[in-house]
Amino acid sequence: MTNDKFALFLGCVAPLRYPGIEKATREMFKALGYNLKEMPGAGCCPAPGVIRSFDQATWLALAARNLAIAEKEGCDILTICNGCYGSLFDANHILHEDPAMLAKVNEILKGIGMHYSGKVQVRHFADVMFNDIGIEKLQQKITNPLNMNVAAHYGCHFVRPSKIKHLDDPERPHILDELIGWTGAKSVPYAEKNMCCGAGGGVRSRDGKFALSFTETKLKNMKAAKADYIIDVCPFCHLQFDRGQKDLPGYNLPVIHLAQLYGMAMGLPRASLGLEAHEIKVNL
Amino acid sequence: MSNAKIPDPAFAQSIIDAGGKTLDLCYQCGTCTGSCPSGRTTAFRTRQLIRKAQLGLKDDILPSDELWMCTTCYSCVERCPRDVDIVDIIILMRNMAVQKGYMAEDHKKVGASLLKTGHTVPSSDKMKALRTSMGLPADPPTTISDAKAMADFHKIMEKTGFVKLIGGQ
Numbered sequence: 518m519t520n521d522k523f524a525l526f527l528g529c530v531a532p533l534r535y536p537g538i539e540k541a542t543r544e545m546f547k548a549l550g551y552n553l554k555e556m557p558g559a560g561c562c563p564a565p566g567v568i569r570s571f572d573q574a575t576w577l578a579l580a581a582r583n584l585a586i587a588e589k590e591g592c593d594i595l596t597i598c599n600g601c602y603g604s605l606f607d608a609n610h611i612l613h614e615d616p617a618m619l620a621k622v623n624e625i626l627k628g629i630g631m632h633y634s635g636k637v638q639v640r641h642f643a644d645v646m647f648n649d650i651g652i653e654k655l656q657q658k659i660t661n662p663l664n665m666n667v668a669a670h671y672g673c674h675f676v677r678p679s680k681i682k683h684l685d686d687p688e689r690p691h692i693l694d695e696l697i698g699w700t701g702a703k704s705v706p707y708a709e710k711n712m713c714c715g716a717g718g719g720v721r722s723r724d725g726k727f728a729l730s731f732t733e734t735k736l737k738n739m740k741a742a743k744a745d746y747i748i749d750v751c752p753f754c755h756l757q758f759d760r761g762q763k764d765l766p767g768y769n770l771p772v773i774h775l776a777q778l779y780g781m782a783m784g785l786p787r788a789s790l791g792l793e794a795h796e797i798k799v800n801l
Numbered sequence: 802m803s804n805a806k807i808p809d810p811a812f813a814q815s816i817i818d819a820g821g822k823t824l825d826l827c828y829q830c831g832t833c834t835g836s837c838p839s840g841r842t843t844a845f846r847t848r849q850l851i852r853k854a855q856l857g858l859k860d861d862i863l864p865s866d867e868l869w870m871c872t873t874c875y876s877c878v879e880r881c882p883r884d885v886d887i888v889d890i891i892i893l894m895r896n897m898a899v900q901k902g903y904m905a906e907d908h909k910k911v912g913a914s915l916l917k918t919g920h921t922v923p924s925s926d927k928m929k930a931l932r933t934s935m936g937l938p939a940d941p942p943t944t945i946s947d948a949k950a951m952a953d954f955h956k957i958m959e960k961t962g963f964v965k966l967i968g969g970q
Contacts, residue, residue, distance in 0.1 A: 527941050527942075529921045532932075533922050533924050533945075534928070536932045537935070539941070540935045556942075556943075557942055558947045558950025558953070558954075559944070560920065560950070560951075560954045561921050565873060566873050567911045569892055570869075570899075570908075571899050571904070571966065571967065572896055572899065572961065572966055573892065573893070575958060575962075578960075578961055579958070582953070582954070625957055625961065626957075628957075629956050631953075673872070673874040673875055674873075677874070677878070678879065678888075679879060680878075687875075687879045688879070711876070713872045713874035713876075715872060717873050717874060718873035718874075719908060719911075720839075720869070720870065720871075724869075727843075728872075731872070788934070794928075
């Protein structure tokens with residue numbers, strides 16, 4: 518029996534920069550018995566750092582439109598990006614807490630014949646893997662156990678702000694390390710593991726050099742811990758690490774999204790992982 | 802001649818009214834600054850930014866580069882002993898800055914992309930070819946491939962004033 522609970526929210530960077538993340542997610546969830554529905558006509562989440570910083574009312578209305586699309590499909594939302602998760606989760610939270618805001622947003626949605634009543638839950642795919650699917654079912658599907666040392670990068674909007682997400686300990690998160698461990702790979706401890714990649718908050722687009730200073734600090738710490746790969750749960754962090762290394766001589770750490778890592782461990786064809794899109798070549 | 806800065810109490814109140822209700826809870830302990838990766842190698846001080854907001858030093862804040870140095874990583878919010886919604890307050894002040902016309906050209910480009918395709922990044926022929934080779938549709942089933950959905954998306958941005966705000970079409 519297939520599980521029809523989730524609609525896949527694609528966002529921008531996964532489908533338009535690293536489609537392997539989209540493909541690996543689709544294949545992995547299919548193998549686990551999920552029939553991921555589409556979200557026809559969805560747009561940008563919209564991005565929490567840029568669009569929300571420009572105009573919160575626009576951000577909220579566009580997020581509500583995405584939520585309404587999932588509600589119409591009768592599904593909860595599965596995100597594969599910390600940014601999309603951050604925006605849609607926060608927007609959903611605001612609309613739940615503030616009925617006047619929900620009414621205001623629905624006035625705007627009315628103009629395009631849509632309505633949001635607040636029924637949708639927004640989930641991060643790693644949360645679903647860890648809490649809904651669990652170790653037993655995931656490990657049953659692992660046909661190609663991995664033997665590699667990796668640096669887990671949680672990013673910011675996966676577990677923070679913890680007072681509304683309640684997903685993991687914000688100072689000592691463990692979900693991603695455990696998920697990595699279940700594939701056979703080893704998540705090595707490294708300094709300043711919870712630090713931001715530098716891309717968020719509109720910083721990458723406004724001041725790329727400043728964003729890279731964060732990335733370099735992280736890479737330096739990962740390298741010192743003898744990690745061979747970076748594992749992320751966010752296409753935007755993924756892009757920052759992968760493209761960032763082009764401008765940071767001396768680093769050559771391949772960047773792998775958790776869905777791609779599970780794709781490898783579950784024996785998906787290499788072509789389904791879209792590794793050609795990566796700047797730093799993944800020789801696995 | 803005095804260098805004293807003129808505070809604008811109405812500015813602090815406007816932040817509170819827009820949703821920054823926790824602004825005045827800050828007692829300047831500096832835990833935010835100590836937790837901030839942006840402040841580590843620069844002069845950016847989260848504590849100072851929040852103090853300036855409390856004092857209503859609008860003209861110091863709105864045109865500043867500092868306002869845009871926060872990556873919204875929420876490290877400060879996690880540790881704030883007074884539960885100040887620091888990131889939300891920074892975002893509200895950024896909204897006010899944009900209203901006053903303080904917006905980086907590169908940020909306008911991101912906004913323009915949203916107006917055009919509903920996405921923050923464009924596609925390309927190379928991307929379409931890669932997607933097709935993986936058995937995915939050349940364009941994802943989003944605003945980028947759905948004219949009606951894009952029109953709806955745009956209609957929302959007209960209604961909220963976003964199109965005008967970023968000087969786009």
